[in-house]
Amino acid sequence: MQGVCKRFDNVVALAGVALDVDRGEVHAICGENGAGKSTLMKILSGVYTPDEGEIRIDGEPLRIQGLHHAQALGIVMIHQELNLVPHLTVAENIWLGREPRRGWFVDQARQREGARACLQRLAVDVDPDAQVSTLSLAQQQMVEIAKALSMDARLLIMDEPTSSLGETDSAQLLRVVKDLKRAGVGIVYISHRLDELDEIVDRVTILRDGHYIATRRWAETSIDEIVGLMVGRELNQQFPPPTRQPCADVLLRVRGLRRDGAFGPLDFELRRGEILGFAGLVGAGRTEVARAIFGADAVSGGDIKLHGQPVHIRSPRDAIRAGIAYVSEDRKAHGLAVKMSVAHNISLANLGALADRFGFIDAARERQTAERFIGQLGIRTPSPDQVARLLSGGNQQKVVIAKWLFRQARVILFDEPTRGIDVGAKYAIYELMDQLAAQGVGIVLISSDLPEVLGMSDRVAVFRQGQLAQVLDARHCSQHDVMHHASVGPTETRALEPSHS
Numbered sequence: 258m259q260g261v262c263k264r265f266d267n268v269v270a271l272a273g274v275a276l277d278v279d280r281g282e283v284h285a286i287c288g289e290n291g292a293g294k295s296t297l298m299k300i301l302s303g304v305y306t307p308d309e310g311e312i313r314i315d316g317e318p319l320r321i322q323g324l325h326h327a328q329a330l331g332i333v334m335i336h337q338e339l340n341l342v343p344h345l346t347v348a349e350n351i352w353l354g355r356e357p358r359r360g361w362f363v364d365q366a367r368q369r370e371g372a373r374a375c376l377q378r379l380a381v382d383v384d385p386d387a388q389v390s391t392l393s394l395a396q397q398q399m400v401e402i403a404k405a406l407s408m409d410a411r412l413l414i415m416d417e418p419t420s421s422l423g424e425t426d427s428a429q430l431l432r433v434v435k436d437l438k439r440a441g442v443g444i445v446y447i448s449h450r451l452d453e454l455d456e457i458v459d460r461v462t463i464l465r466d467g468h469y470i471a472t473r474r475w476a477e478t479s480i481d482e483i484v485g486l487m488v489g490r491e492l493n494q495q496f497p498p499p500t501r502q503p504c505a506d507v508l509l510r511v512r513g514l515r516r517d518g519a520f521g522p523l524d525f526e527l528r529r530g531e532i533l534g535f536a537g538l539v540g541a542g543r544t545e546v547a548r549a550i551f552g553a554d555a556v557s558g559g560d561i562k563l564h565g566q567p568v569h570i571r572s573p574r575d576a577i578r579a580g581i582a583y584v585s586e587d588r589k590a591h592g593l594a595v596k597m598s599v600a601h602n603i604s605l606a607n608l609g610a611l612a613d614r615f616g617f618i619d620a621a622r623e624r625q626t627a628e629r630f631i632g633q634l635g636i637r638t639p640s641p642d643q644v645a646r647l648l649s650g651g652n653q654q655k656v657v658i659a660k661w662l663f664r665q666a667r668v669i670l671f672d673e674p675t676r677g678i679d680v681g682a683k684y685a686i687y688e689l690m691d692q693l694a695a696q697g698v699g700i701v702l703i704s705s706d707l708p709e710v711l712g713m714s715d716r717v718a719v720f721r722q723g724q725l726a727q728v729l730d731a732r733h734c735s736q737h738d739v740m741h742h743a744s745v746g747p748t749e750t751r752a753l754e755p756s757h758s
């Protein structure tokens with residue numbers, strides 16, 4: 258690709274970008290949220306047409322006319338946001354639009370077997386006949402990847418493929434990438450997890466604000482250099498310096514909380530001004546516990562006290578009223594109203610604060626509030642009125658966080674808050690959490706990123722198979738300690754998140 262330009266109304270997404278990928282090469286694209294990575298790849302895979310620029314395949318210049326044309330050329334993209342049809346089965350999704358047929362009919366048996374083979378290659382234990390809506394996010398991600406594998410790509414584009422996977426699945430995916438590479442497939446790999454790139458990447462191209470910055474051989478560069486090129490400035494700290502001191506007051510007390518078949522019974526406490534990390538393998542039950550506290554799923558028993566007062570939470574509405582917020586891991590399904598503007602999304606959970614005395618929403622104040630958060634979190638959007646769907650993945654996540662910040666909750670459950678978020682913005686989110694905690698907010702931080710959990714938390718609750726295995730003091734424990742408690746168990750089974758629809 259050479260001199261590729263793409264503009265959306267008044268947003269310049271790409272301004273003259275170049276990229277070349279060799280056969281059997283893994284080429285990473287790095288850049289902050291909104292840098293243009295996904296847009297560049299959507300052009301290559303036929304989703305968008307470029308305004309300017311040239312694409313050559315095997316040296317031949319050509320015009321890519323849509324998705325099917327790209328697929329026929331062997332270019333397949335795994336999108337950052339999942340694109341599965343929820344009410345179809347896993348096998349139907351994998352073969353959608355190219356079903357194997359016998360006469361007039363879809364050959365169900367071949368479809369199922371083909372799906373099973375792809376899933377096996379990824380070592381995922383998912384039933385080809387299961388309906389996609391019953392799968393966890395991690396499982397859906399694996400199905401999406403299996404689907405791409407089934408297309409026999411020559412050039413495979415993976416846009417944040419591991420962002421919703423736990424350690425085991427990510428490791429398996431990286432093995433598959435290495436296999437494909439050996440088979441001569443060219444791979445474009447986009448990820449904000451720079452550490453995992455180390456295992457697979459040959460070269461890296463860096464974009465910033467839609468501009469091409471540099472291409473480096475992986476062996477001849479360093480994470481520091483890449484980060485410097487991405488953000489265009491020095492970034493020397495990963496986490497805010499520890500200055501807070503959580504106080505002794507118990508803010509949230511959970512006793513005997515359980516959902517039969519999923520987790521518990523659990524007892525734990527969250528103090529005022531404390532950041533309590535939830536660590537564990539994917540499927541250990543951390544998200545289910547957070548959802549239960551937030552009233553999103555029914556529980557079988559247990560009680561919750563806030564400031565010593567019993568609270569009865571039967572729905573998210575009860576939780577929000579009590580001052581509990583949940584920043585979901587699956588922003589598309591639970592956090593973001595994709596068709597609404599950035600400003601509306603931010604005000605959504607706190608309309609009361611924006612209403613005048615007649616109950617009408619004060620549009621000017623809504624806009625001001627939105628502008629304040631856009632500035633504070635560095636949300637890249639042309640205006641507060643932009644439709645949320647059109648923001649880049651990481652910027653959508655920031656909008657969800659802004660919504661709950663505005664709500665001024667007393668307890669915030671952050672579920673993988675920095676997934677898909679670039680290093681600079683991560684730091685901004687960490688600082689915010691820190692400030693919130695300093696103001697007395699209690700924070701639960703669910704994260705599969707161990708350095709993050711240890712770097713941000715005061716204490717770490719380690720989950721294993723729906724039970725609290727151990728609560729550790731974050732200042733005096735290592736990643737190894739956490740992993741030890743997370744994975745040593747009587748029956749160690751492969752971690753797969755229980756489904757919730």
Ligand SMILES: Nc1ncnc2c1ncn2[C@@H]1O[C@H](COP(=O)(O)OP(=O)(O)OP(=O)(O)O)[C@@H](O)[C@H]1O
Nearest residue numbers: 265270290291292293294295296647648649650651
């Ligand atoms: N369909 C669209 N309409 C309007 N603006 C768009 C559209 N698609 C992307 N943009 C804008 O173009 C810019 C580049 O977005 P892109 O999704 O390529 O970023 P990215 O590098 O993939 O970021 P992330 O790491 O957050 O996924 C962003 O400012 C985004 O808001």
Ligand SMILES: [Mg+2]
Nearest residue numbers: 295337649650
């Ligand atoms: Mg993207």
